[in-house]
Amino acid sequence: MATRRPDDPDAVLTVDHLTMRFGGLTAVDDLSFKARRGDITALIGPNGAGKTTVFNCITGFYRPSEGMLTLRHTDGATHLLERLPNHAVNRRARVARTFQNIRLFSGMTVLENLMVAQHAPLMRASGYTLLGLLGLPGYRRAEAAAVAKATAWLERIDLLRRADDPAGDLPYGDQRRLEIARAMCTGPELLCLDEPAAGLNPRESADLARLLRHIRDEHATSVLLIEHDMAVVMEISDHVVVLDYGKKIADGPPREIREDPKVIAAYLGVEDEEVAQVDAEVGLTIPVAEEARP
Amino acid sequence: MNAPLLSLRGVSAYYGSVAALRGVDLDVNEGEIVTLIGANGAGKSTLMMTVFGAPRARSGTIAFAGEDITARPTHAIARLGLAQSPEGRRVFPRMSVQENLQMGAALHGGRYFGQDLEKVCTLFPRLKERLNQRAGTMSGGEQQMLAIGRALMSRPRLLMLDEPSLGLAPLVVKQIFSAISALNREEGMTIFLVEQNAYHALKLAHRGSVLVNGRITLSGPARALLDDPSIKAAYLEGGHAPTASVGEGVQA
């Protein structure tokens, strides 16, 4: 593994020799990779390979044992993520994330969830609450703008008519999309998604893929995602990083990864004679789906 | 094998005033794999939980091995030989993997613990590496394996799995599906499978049913369902891009 230069202007996120130990267990072992700006980068690997741990390091929930995490904004400002406190990773470094087991504010409405996500700008507009208490027009304008932004996202994820319903009442697939919209409302440079397609049916997965492409193309937000649904990974990602036992075993465009024997052995799990079948299962040529396609 | 092992007749269940199941009829025969497919929120998990008495069926009857279990408490139902790996894993987070598996085996007082542990570890080598780790510190996929393993430890007559493939790597998904198939083929275990991955589930199962808004709309041999155009449209076709367009994000 060659040493990467953290000042690579193309990379939105540079992970350098990241190691994370829990007691005697090394969950992530000397991992280095880059997520390029404007890409959807997928992080895949067997269960327990340390993918979520990497996410937790990037988003400030864990402090890495060793290594450097550099985030570079479009304007060139760099942030060393491993040094930022938890919440500042989102506020200052502009990294947003979703969770494997959806973490919405279930007792708040869909709209309120998106308003909470715009906490920082609204806080500033409300003069750190003091001016807001007086009900000055400046804050009211800011709030209207925040509602408009939330509304736009709700329209995008097709949940506008449920804006005033509690988030906990939404069906599973809608909750996943809402969580992504909530993360996007913080205006991130990098969006980290932990298994966004888990538990979604093929149709919902397709909607999700569309949403992610929209985010990448229209919002100048780069995406890093963990995903097991290879159909989704192969379809939308520009770059794939494969982990096994905390180490990187492959790194490249999806088509190369699919054929990498190490990845097949550790993750996809196919012998040569089964390739056709696996291609089907991996979602590249689902026979029935193909037939049904007009 | 005349009477079905599990049979539901006109089962309705409610959450508050919302009907989650409306008059569901369903049979699972001994030695069968039956799968239930349907959209998120159709009531698939509720159906599984209703069999276990939580929520209790408001009307209709549920019978297991010839006994009416509609009004039995959950723990008594489990003692009859039903086991499930519930949605959301529900492992005991502060107990070690081994302790979790012991909880599953508690039904038999741990008589078969050794040999069953061996079996579960063969199925999920990952668990073997982590026997002494606290379950709550494992990754989501590993917890999913543990939940399935724990259900297997009770040597059930009917194994109910709620989305066993959720969050698992493709290799493990393959292993699980082949294990399910092997359990059924070699040990004659009856399996009830709720799956989002309708294609996989229908390939594996003998029979399948489709749940829409709490009602069974279609039942039949799995093969036939797999070829049914309406099923294809609703649950199998997902608009996956053909290989050629990978990474280019062409179609909307």
Next chain:
Amino acid sequence: MAAASSASPAAILKDAGLFALVAFGLCVPIVSHRTDLGADGLELTPRWGLVAGLCAAIFAVRLVQRLVLERRAARAVLTPSPHQATEPVGAEPNAAQYPSSLGLPRLGLPLFVGFALFLPLIAALASGGLSPARYWIDLGILILTYVMLGWGLNIVVGLAGLLDLGYVAFYAVGAYSYALLSTVFGLSFWVCLPLAGLFAGLWGVMLGFPVLRLRGDYLAIVTLAFGEIIRLVLINWTDVTGGSAGISSIPRATFFGVPFKAGPDGFSALVGLPFDPMHRIVFLYYLILALALLTSLVTLRLRRLPLGRAWEALREDEIACRSLGIDTTKTKLTAFALGAMFGGFAGSFFAVRQGFVSPESFNFLESAIILAIVVLGGMGSQLGVAVAAVAMVGGPELLRNLGFLKAVFGEGFDPNEFRLLLFGLAMVAMMIWRPRGLISDRMPTVALGQRKAIGKDLVREGHG
């Protein structure tokens, strides 16, 4: 739990019998004999009749309870709440939302305020004059003090979801701040009031810094300890606080500088009324009403501001909050400080009203009562807290008027002695019938269309 199988009548009888047996076992050492001081030492008077009566009563109560609970449990099992659903099923007809029930909470608070505004007038008219109405106005002041404390603690417990068992400490800080500032430096009430709030808020921050990284039970224990520490300091720092003797002859409240006294420069002369000591009481009543309303208004406003929304989000899911860039420590601190500040205001009001403070007024029971008001009222609900305060503080007062019970229980019976017993029974009853408080729905703070109350099943209570 949900699996309460329908028990047979025989099983219920057996269960009730068991209860009676246990009661009998307890009665033998405690009730069965009365010791009287006789001519030669203690004399034992057997009371087996009483024991039999008690056991029979317990048997009957348990029997009825089982029969009632049995039916309730059976019903509950058939209709579990939507929250228990493992998946959001058929979410279209919204089970957890019901805009129709909005009437009460929406009208309730204005009704409450309206009644509170006219209480002195009503009381005076009803009892024929200001002086005879003093009892009612004093009671009103007492209740409103607890309403204000409840609303203040509601910010911490109800909105931010942080369990604070030592709220009375801030009440004490406020009271002593005014007591000391006015007696030592001669500052007037209107200068001391904001200062007292400020000091209490500062104490809130000081306590908050080390403590707020704790969660749940641990946070509760430390706040409990904090409350006790403040009380013990007040008792032992005799040089400053006067120890358990407290501080007396604290200056009374003035009408913005004009004292309530007879004579040419008093309040009555100023407004041209004949002097009446009740003016001061009525003034105090409106003062606490204004302070309580200020608390409520600020809270209602804050809920709609990003800070208040962050509090509620914190109660729902702290980890998600952090992932959205919310500094959870600061957010918790503001909740703690603001709650403490209102506690401080209430404390200085307490001092000015009593004219005397001592550590005895700030024991754990006070914390418990304030917390009980918040919990009974329904966490986060303004009206619920107000109603709960009326019930919890006004209810015991009712006991004084239950003289007729003496006819039943004999002359020595004092209903007041059973205050805590009733208090406990009421709590248990509430936990059975309304475990999430009187008003447990949550109103959204912002909406595109119509605001619909969110059912308690979806709203979380916070982890600490």
